[in-house]
Amino acid sequence: MPSQLKNSAILALGRGMVAVYGALGDPGAKLFRKSSKKDPYPLYESVRAKGTLVPTRLGLLMTAEHSITGEVLRDPRWGILSPSDMAMIDETAYTADGRVLVNPLKTSFLMRNPPDHTRLRKYVGGWFTPRALRRQMPAIERVIEDFLDLAERKGTFDLVDDFAKRVPVQVIADLLGVPSSDHESFIRWGTALVNSIDGVRDTRELRLLQDTLREFDEFLGGLVEHRRREPGDDIVSELVKHDDLALDDLIATTELLLVAGFETTVNLIGTAANAVLGHPEVRAKLLADPAYADRVVEETLRWDPPVQYVARVPFEPVELAGRLLPVNQPVMLIVAAANRDPKVFADPHRFDPDREDVGKHLAFSSGIHYCLGANLARMEAAAAVRGLFRRFPGLRAAGPMSRRPSPTIRGALHFPVNVGVTKRSLAVDKS
Numbered sequence: 001m002p003s004q005l006k007n008s009a010i011l012a013l014g015r016g017m018v019a020v021y022g023a024l025g026d027p028g029a030k031l032f033r034k035s036s037k038k039d040p041y042p043l044y045e046s047v048r049a050k051g052t053l054v055p056t057r058l059g060l061l062m063t064a065e066h067s068i069t070g071e072v073l074r075d076p077r078w079g080i081l082s083p084s085d086m087a088m089i090d091e092t093a094y095t096a097d098g099r100v101l102v103n104p105l106k107t108s109f110l111m112r113n114p115p116d117h118t119r120l121r122k123y124v125g126g127w128f129t130p131r132a133l134r135r136q137m138p139a140i141e142r143v144i145e146d147f148l149d150l151a152e153r154k155g156t157f158d159l160v161d162d163f164a165k166r167v168p169v170q171v172i173a174d175l176l177g178v179p180s181s182d183h184e185s186f187i188r189w190g191t192a193l194v195n196s197i198d199g200v201r202d203t204r205e206l207r208l209l210q211d212t213l214r215e216f217d218e219f220l221g222g223l224v225e226h227r228r229r230e231p232g233d234d235i236v237s238e239l240v241k242h243d244d245l246a247l248d249d250l251i252a253t254t255e256l257l258l259v260a261g262f263e264t265t266v267n268l269i270g271t272a273a274n275a276v277l278g279h280p281e282v283r284a285k286l287l288a289d290p291a292y293a294d295r296v297v298e299e300t301l302r303w304d305p306p307v308q309y310v311a312r313v314p315f316e317p318v319e320l321a322g323r324l325l326p327v328n329q330p331v332m333l334i335v336a337a338a339n340r341d342p343k344v345f346a347d348p349h350r351f352d353p354d355r356e357d358v359g360k361h362l363a364f365s366s367g368i369h370y371c372l373g374a375n376l377a378r379m380e381a382a383a384a385v386r387g388l389f390r391r392f393p394g395l396r397a398a399g400p401m402s403r404r405p406s407p408t409i410r411g412a413l414h415f416p417v418n419v420g421v422t423k424r425s426l427a428v429d430k431s
């Protein structure tokens with residue numbers, strides 16, 4: 001069967017299975033259904049109520065428990081299932097001359113196990129230490145103020161497109177040495193790649209993914225050549241100096257930094273701002289003390305994290321929660337549910353930035369794949385929330401927030417807001 005036709009058939013079959021099993025009450029299938037996106041937390045609670053390790057008809061085990069999630073993430077007997085082992089459909093994209101294109105969600109170090117993971121993560125680790133990131137802070141604050149200026153002129157603006165998206169893309173593009181003329185393409189590629197995280201759902205999405213990989217590869221090929229000739233103070237310039245780093249690994253690492261660092265942070269900023277709008281007592285504290293934004297961001301990561309779950313498989317037969325699991329048995333670790341485990345967090349569904357144990361959340365995962373950009377994400381999101389409410393203390397929703405169509409990555413797709421009464425508008429009124 002030609003591969004496009006085969007792909008369409010598998011995609012249709014997959015959709016049918018999810019619909020049928022979901023209707024039969026299977027928690028794994030329900031999670032992948034559209035209706036779970038608005039509020040998946042009741043579903044997570046039903047998984048918790050069913051037990052520690054809950055089987056699904058999709059062949060996965062699911063857990064909502066904080067202790068099991070942390071245990072698996074930190075245990076070296078567990079790791080990432082090679083994407084080729086789980087691929088149902090062929091998502092491979094090729095160049096015109098038949099070269100296989102890099103897909104960061106398949107081959108970057110996020111998807112690799114030691115020793116490759118350890119070796120590849122080291123090439124970029126140094127750029128994300130708190131000390132290295134402090135250098136980025138003035139640029140981050142500047143970008144935030146610039147976009148708040150634009151938003152203020154508009155009065156009503158989209159918190160996602162006009163603000164939350166702009167900050168992370170500028171920061172990651174600066175780190176990679178990508179000129180501002182390419183930021184729009186960067187946003188487009190980042191969005192398309194993140195949307196493919198749940199697997200492509202139809203042939204249109206498959207084509208979009210393959211086109212994106214082609215464009216991104218072409219762009220990075222050019223950037224790599226440019227940085228070989230004219231090195232700058234950026235990650236790509238540093239990576240091209242390593243003769244022992246294969247070009248495909250260089251491209252996968254660079255693309256991973258965009259994919260992992262872009263939409264996740266956009267969602268964190270959007271969800272945090274929405275949480276402040278929905279909790280007047282939190283807004284009052286934030287207005288009185290802008291440094292409170294750090295706590296707001298940390299609690300947002302616990303309460304409604306941008307990455308809802310991760311998956312792992314054991315490399316050898318292991319016992320988990322009293323069950324013996326075979327090699328390669330996939331377990332879905334629902335981080336968002338672990339973050340609301342009542343055994344760890346008191347009154348877990350309440351948004352409370354003052355809670356003592358807020359830092360125990362697993363929003364950035366744990367163990368060897370612990371998010372490389374966690375410090376950066378925290379800094380960016382706190383600066384964005386601080387800047388937003390300092391500039392617009394009367395910020396208010398101007399329409400309903402729409403959600404991303406993904407069960408894995410959670411956050412706002414669009415959120416119309418109005419700046420409300422600002423210090424500047426008060427000054428104009430008085431004059």
Ligand code: HEM
Binds near residue numbers: 121257262307
């Ligand atoms: C709110 C924002 C973010 C969240 C919630 C987040 C979440 C995560 C999670 C859950 C993982 C681990 C996945 C797993 O264990 O399978 C991860 C890994 C990673 N993240 Fe983030 N991330 C965020 C921002 C960023 C940023 C800003 C960057 C960099 C620019 C970044 C770069 C990475 C990288 C490179 C990895 C792979 C680490 C490894 O496999 O060793 N992330 N992130």
